[in-house]
């Protein structure tokens with residue numbers, strides 16, 4: 064029996080890929096497996112109100128609010144998310160929904176909110192599913208939340224759980240598959256406990272290339288086949304590194320992945336340079352600092368100019384000192400966000 068009405072609030076984080084997902088087939092099937100740190104501070108809170116409709120029509124009924132204000136420009140994204148997930152959530156047409164979301168990070172920060180936003184909404188919808196179908200196990204609920212999040216935005220499926228998740232079928236990662244992300248199924252070395260990610264906001268402008276366009280650029284890309292092979296090899300390397308705690312090897316794989324992602328964009332047609340001069344200055348400074356101190360700090364990048372500075376918890380004081388004295392000068396309005404590895408979606 065379907066409940067008449069109710070309200071559910073969930074909170075879900077963003078994530079940062081170590082091995083990048085770039086290239087997909089319909090429907091949101093990745094060309095290569097990817098692996099990410101789930102974050103802790105960059106989160107979306109979503110309040111989902113649902114009310115049974117008097118007359119069920121063949122459409123979806125929902126209203127959207129972002130930070131308290133109606134948000135019509137998000138409607139098409141949610142509409143297509145509902146269309147895609149309806150086969151798996153037949154109750155979607157039975158209710159009128161009010162979706163209220165807010166982010167812990169500034170909205171024009173150049174930080175993509177699709178991973179946290181889509182995972183939070185998916186997790187909320189699975190709480191409704193749980194009320195309708197109480198027999199669903201906790202494990203099933205997590206799997207299906209990740210599955211739904213993937214249909215909203217590929218990388219969002221990696222945000223449901225933490226601290227490290229893998230999405231995409233890979234021969235070395237048992238249980239890995241293209242439909243949803245799974246937690247890294249091996250022990251994680253203590254070097255990665257509380258791993259830090261300080262996000263430098265280099266350029267807060269609108270994304271030059273949407274990720275949809277970006278993934279498409281890998282179709283017919285001259286280096287696509289080699290890139291997908293390399294990503295797969297990097298997963299194999301990271302699988303060992305995360306267990307052994309070899310931070311020198313970690314730095315190499317992670318920085319190479321970031322630069323390769325950008326190399327793919329620079330060598331596609333049309334081509335894009337998403338880094339800014341300050342992105343390169345920051346990278347240069349990180350390399351100098353590492354050479355001078357033996358620190359294990361490294362960088363990674365998303366499909367934009369911002370830099371994620373990754374470092375072990377044991378180096379927190381020194382690296383933060385380095386960041387504030389040397390790197391913040393390259394940030395737009397001096398803005399940066401201190402984040403770290405986290406645990407995934409939660410019901411409030």
Ligand code: PMV
Pocket residue numbers: 079080082083084085097177216217218219274275324365366
């Ligand atoms: O989830 P999407 O379609 O927005 O793609 C995200 C792709 C990258 O952030 C660039 C890499 C990744 O694996 O997160």
